[in-house]
Amino acid sequence: DAKTTQPPSMDCAEGRAANLPCNHSTISGNEYVYWYRQIHSQGPQYIIHGLKNNETNEMASLIITEDRKSSTLILPHATLRDTAVYYCIVRFRTGTASKLTFGTGTRLQVTL
């Protein structure tokens, strides 16, 4: 699976959009980009995933660059409950030993 690079921490004011970047320059053509988050002391929570096209669901939007070497997770209206560590993961959708390789992620702090 391709390696990802994320900033260690970011701040965002409540009500504003939080834009979390991720670099994955070695991504291959059939690897997906996944985002999970982990709120303090809880188990990780799936947010969104995509391959080439931008994706949106009730939680967030995922913007993937045309060359697929980077992506951005957007939380459109961040709240205090969005304070968490956000993990960007690149992996094949299927494989004989599929697993999630979590890096150290980005610690997002949402403030009043």
Add this chain to the structure above:
Amino acid sequence: NAGVTQTPKFQVLKTGQSMTLQCAQDMNHEYMSWYRQDPGMGLRLIHYSVGAGITDQGEVPNGYNVSRSTTEDFPLRLLSAAPSQTSVYFCASSYSIRGASTDTQYFGPGTRLTVL
């Protein structure tokens, strides 16, 4: 649905003791896995299972055993606990396609284990 449940929430062991961490899911997921998370680090895969009766090793399997007798349950056994196994343990489950986990893994709340 209860989702993925784990027991106990907290556990303190002495070096050399054995114990079993329980994990259960009620979503009829085929794929289940165990991760450990150490301070300041991401999750590391210990063992996983693609269905009842089938298990395999992850990145850090030493010191842990698993079995999968039913679809619902995937216990993790520590045969002889060591201080290096002090960690937070997460169980996860998902649908599988051709033996591989699909898009969304559902995680349990975790078990916080301290080995003295």
